[in-house]
Amino acid sequence: MSPEADKKNWVGKSLPRKEENRLLRGRGKFSDDIKLREMLYLRFIRSPYAHAKIVSIDVSGAEALPGVVCALTGTEVAQQTQPFIEIGPDPFAKIKDYPLAVSKVRYQGEPLAAVVAESPALADDAAELVQVDYDPLDPVVDAENALTNKSILHEEAGTNLVWNGIFEYGDVEEAFRDAAYVVKVDHLHFHRFSSTPLENNVVIAQWNPKDERIYYQCNNSFPSFAIQFLAAHLGVHIDRIRVETSDIGGSFGIKITSYPQMAVCALASRKAGGRPVKWVETRSEHITSSAHGNERTFRDTRVALDKNGVITAITSRHIDDCGAYPRYEPLGCVIWSQVFPGVYRFKNARIDFSQAVTNKCPVGPNRGYSRMQHLWFLERVVDICAYELDIPADEMRLRNYIRPDEFPYTTPNGCVYDSGDYPKMMQLAKDLIGWDDWKTKQVIARKEGRLIGIGIGTTLDSGTNNFGQSQIVNPFLPYSGNSQGANCKLDIYGEVVVAVGSCPQGQGHETTAAQVVADVLNIHPDLITVRTGFDTERNVHTGFSGTYASQFAVSGLSAVHGAAQKLKAEMKRLAAFALETNEDDLEFGTGAQGPETRAKSTGKSINYWGLANLVNANSAALPPELYELTLNCRYIWRAPFKVPDTKKKYGSLTLTYAAQLHMAVVEVDCDTYIPRILDYVAVDDCGTVINPPIVEGQVYGATAHGIGAALMENCVYDAVGNMLTSTFSDYIPITAVNMPNVKYGHIETPSPHSYSGAKGMGEGGAAPIHTISAALQDALFASGIVIDDSFNNADSLFRALTAKEISQADKLVKVEKRV
Amino acid sequence: MPEAVEKVTLQLTVNGKLHSLSVEPRVLLVELLREILDLTGTHVGCDTTYCGACTVLMNGAAVKSCTMFAVQAEGAEVLTVEGLEKDGELHPIQKAFGDSYGLQCGYCTPGLMISTLQLLSKNRKPNEKEMRKAIAGNTCRCTGYQNIFKAIQLAAKNMNGA
Numbered sequence A: 001m002s003p004e005a006d007k008k009n010w011v012g013k014s015l016p017r018k019e020e021n022r023l024l025r026g027r028g029k030f031s032d033d034i035k036l037r038e039m040l041y042l043r044f045i046r047s048p049y050a051h052a053k054i055v056s057i058d059v060s061g062a063e064a065l066p067g068v069v070c071a072l073t074g075t076e077v078a079q080q081t082q083p084f085i086e087i088g089p090d091p092f093a094k095i096k097d098y099p100l101a102v103s104k105v106r107y108q109g110e111p112l113a114a115v116v117a118e119s120p121a122l123a124d125d126a127a128e129l130v131q132v133d134y135d136p137l138d139p140v141v142d143a144e145n146a147l148t149n150k151s152i153l154h155e156e157a158g159t160n161l162v163w164n165g166i167f168e169y170g171d172v173e174e175a176f177r178d179a180a181y182v183v184k185v186d187h188l189h190f191h192r193f194s195s196t197p198l199e200n201n202v203v204i205a206q207w208n209p210k211d212e213r214i215y216y217q218c219n220n221s222f223p224s225f226a227i228q229f230l231a232a233h234l235g236v237h238i239d240r241i242r243v244e245t246s247d248i249g250g251s252f253g254i255k256i257t258s259y260p261q262m263a264v265c266a267l268a269s270r271k272a273g274g275r276p277v278k279w280v281e282t283r284s285e286h287i288t289s290s291a292h293g294n295e296r297t298f299r300d301t302r303v304a305l306d307k308n309g310v311i312t313a314i315t316s317r318h319i320d321d322c323g324a325y326p327r328y329e330p331l332g333c334v335i336w337s338q339v340f341p342g343v344y345r346f347k348n349a350r351i352d353f354s355q356a357v358t359n360k361c362p363v364g365p366n367r368g369y370s371r372m373q374h375l376w377f378l379e380r381v382v383d384i385c386a387y388e389l390d391i392p393a394d395e396m397r398l399r400n401y402i403r404p405d406e407f408p409y410t411t412p413n414g415c416v417y418d419s420g421d422y423p424k425m426m427q428l429a430k431d432l433i434g435w436d437d438w439k440t441k442q443v444i445a446r447k448e449g450r451l452i453g454i455g456i457g458t459t460l461d462s463g464t465n466n467f468g469q470s471q472i473v474n475p476f477l478p479y480s481g482n483s484q485g486a487n488c489k490l491d492i493y494g495e496v497v498v499a500v501g502s503c504p505q506g507q508g509h510e511t512t513a514a515q516v517v518a519d520v521l522n523i524h525p526d527l528i529t530v531r532t533g534f535d536t537e538r539n540v541h542t543g544f545s546g547t548y549a550s551q552f553a554v555s556g557l558s559a560v561h562g563a564a565q566k567l568k569a570e571m572k573r574l575a576a577f578a579l580e581t582n583e584d585d586l587e588f589g590t591g592a593q594g595p596e597t598r599a600k601s602t603g604k605s606i607n608y609w610g611l612a613n614l615v616n617a618n619s620a621a622l623p624p625e626l627y628e629l630t631l632n633c634r635y636i637w638r639a640p641f642k643v644p645d646t647k648k649k650y651g652s653l654t655l656t657y658a659a660q661l662h663m664a665v666v667e668v669d670c671d672t673y674i675p676r677i678l679d680y681v682a683v684d685d686c687g688t689v690i691n692p693p694i695v696e697g698q699v700y701g702a703t704a705h706g707i708g709a710a711l712m713e714n715c716v717y718d719a720v721g722n723m724l725t726s727t728f729s730d731y732i733p734i735t736a737v738n739m740p741n742v743k744y745g746h747i748e749t750p751s752p753h754s755y756s757g758a759k760g761m762g763e764g765g766a767a768p769i770h771t772i773s774a775a776l777q778d779a780l781f782a783s784g785i786v787i788d789d790s791f792n793n794a795d796s797l798f799r800a801l802t803a804k805e806i807s808q809a810d811k812l813v814k815v816e817k818r819v
Numbered sequence B: 001m002p003e004a005v006e007k008v009t010l011q012l013t014v015n016g017k018l019h020s021l022s023v024e025p026r027v028l029l030v031e032l033l034r035e036i037l038d039l040t041g042t043h044v045g046c047d048t049t050y051c052g053a054c055t056v057l058m059n060g061a062a063v064k065s066c067t068m069f070a071v072q073a074e075g076a077e078v079l080t081v082e083g084l085e086k087d088g089e090l091h092p093i094q095k096a097f098g099d100s101y102g103l104q105c106g107y108c109t110p111g112l113m114i115s116t117l118q119l120l121s122k123n124r125k126p127n128e129k130e131m132r133k134a135i136a137g138n139t140c141r142c143t144g145y146q147n148i149f150k151a152i153q154l155a156a157k158n159m160n161g162a
């Protein structure tokens, strides 16, 4: 039977979110809201040094405190566990990463011991009684310095270079030989920041020695990845680890890498005789030691252009800083290449990509992971070339964009951009911001001595990744493709219940999943229950299940759609039997007795309770040929990927390419140097939209993260590795008074690669960072400034604008004219 | 070395209900609400009085309950998110946040709604600047504030019966 087309009653509609009822009433269930009988509380003891030998740890004082149950040190952990799996190849595959530091600490805030007590306050008191002697070592806080290997972080590797690879496509030499212009940019730098979800990490673990099972209630956002790491590390059967999540207060990728803390909580629980152990991270712990986004430096960039300013080739050297332990890395060393040419048509390029460890907090997949750094680099390159060649920034982009008629577009490295229309997005953005008007105002303002700039940022949010790209960093890795699971069932009384392998943190998955199922069954979404959160014991997950990499609308909803269709097919077989008709005669809808299946010919119907009853409770009435029906349908959706050519670093790395085009008008105050946003537009294209306000909301959210990162949010370390921005009062997440009003626009270029035409979205490609850099560039180019850093605040602009030596632009950029 | 701490007695009203308790003096108001009274709708997001996830109304004023000792609430009337609804009916502010998609993960929402309540009970028609200022102490990491602004305006409109 071929599945009939869905009704289109609900997909595409602005359905209010199902999640709201509990969240608005203060009845959400976040991990820290959970209290278990006999629960204990864990505190970490953390290093004040960025790099030091641990001479001794004395936990006896803490253990002697009444109410303290046990303490745990790195040495003990190392005796009881295997080091975590390393994703990268040798020599970094040899490093020993334990969740508590064993013989040395490698970043400020690294945990090296833990205490467990009857109350959080007692655990705090006990932590202060742990005595540690350190022997400080030379800290390395800069990735390029790290590559000199003067001070080695991981002796087992013998180098600080985690990974290096050359990504070369086309004929670079020829392009440079034929170039009309060659623009050289000495360096660019993308700063470290973190999306810092409002809810910190929380882990509750119970390792019951009696049944040898570990039960987690936590807010990890990629649990199926976490259990793969934990099972190998703790030496337990993966099925013995249960992970359950409920409401999660944001993650943005940061909560993917909480598995080390999960390991410690489990070991502590076992040591405490199986009592549950809870760890609630403080904000300072979160900022110093959970995960940051990747910092990246771009060196010796050369750009070849023809006489019209069309870019023909780029060569560059990129150095990525992954902090003290690779953990999820070196995946970031290849993930950026999902958007290798950005939105541009150039065919020839060579990028020499390296990643180094430094004595800073390990990085994790932060919203826009690894692609935003590269997209920012490309947008800077395009703008710098535009200004140097005196081509307007909008015109420069139009000359270089991939054209609407070129989709599906195969990039030089074999990725297939599914659909898009960048010029149309630009026009819409111009209309929304009033481009011509601002251009006129800018001229007048300049005459008054005001520094106003208008910037454009075009960017991509590649979603549903091909894990085969991991084999580009390490050919021995056993991962490829992508998949997601979902389950759709009729329960005993006929309720429709959906479970998804995703792990939502505010994206409204319960709502959009219900919309999809509602269309398959032609019933109201209110009649569909979508389970909250993730649970390994629902048995719907695959090895890739979680919420990350902008993909739910594709992988998650395709799985839900498949499961719903499978259920519907079973219901049809049952109904045909019950109504004594054939399947083609059946229609789905809602009748006097609730949701039902009807025979068109006779008008007879059977409701969902009747169908469920036949399978679950009245099975003697069922003929043997229908015994195989379960009304409990698990479906695994698989993305149609091949393993990339790992030698050539060539292949399809992501399924969908949502695009963002932002415009900003920014003024730098001539007295205070404070950059202020005067106008802001965000235009989004994520293909067919499932629920418009949910998409719009995520665009706003990603915009706020980007604006915050561009102007306010920076993880600052001093020369010896002290983290200087370890609280919200120093890190300063963007607030309601800093956030401009955003004018939102969208176009839809449906993806041919997903069943609904939707593209994954949510990460947003960090468009505001590119856009604000571009606007500042526009404001300051005449003053001899080239924006070379992704972070710009009053302080850095003051320094740039008051520097007395030769213009910074002259040092940074060189143009060779050959025409 | 911490010594056994003597507990202090405390009386306060939370969401209309009178509580008589004895707590350690170091217990914060937010800990009292969450851990002792099990009102877990009030959240904690930072340790420097920045984020406002912990905002509750105390004697009509929005306060950050992470930065107060419970004993400072002696005799006070405290309102938390759980006290906003009446007989299962959402408060107009709750409704407006829902209708405007003013939340995503919902972690910040209780605090934001309490700050909104304080604003609208003093100023029935706040202008944009007043509105932004009123929630300057409430961080939201998900929404970019746009739909929260819409929610506050909608709540103001509905509460004015317009």
Ligand code: FES
Binding pocket: B043, B044, B045, B046, B047, B048, B049, B050, B051, B052, B053, B054, B055, B064, B065, B066, B067
């Ligand atoms: S938890 Fe109270 S202000 Fe952040």
Ligand code: FES
Binding pocket: A198, A249, A250, A506, B102, B103, B104, B105, B106, B107, B108, B109, B139, B140, B141, B142, B143
């Ligand atoms: S909705 Fe997530 S922090 Fe505001």
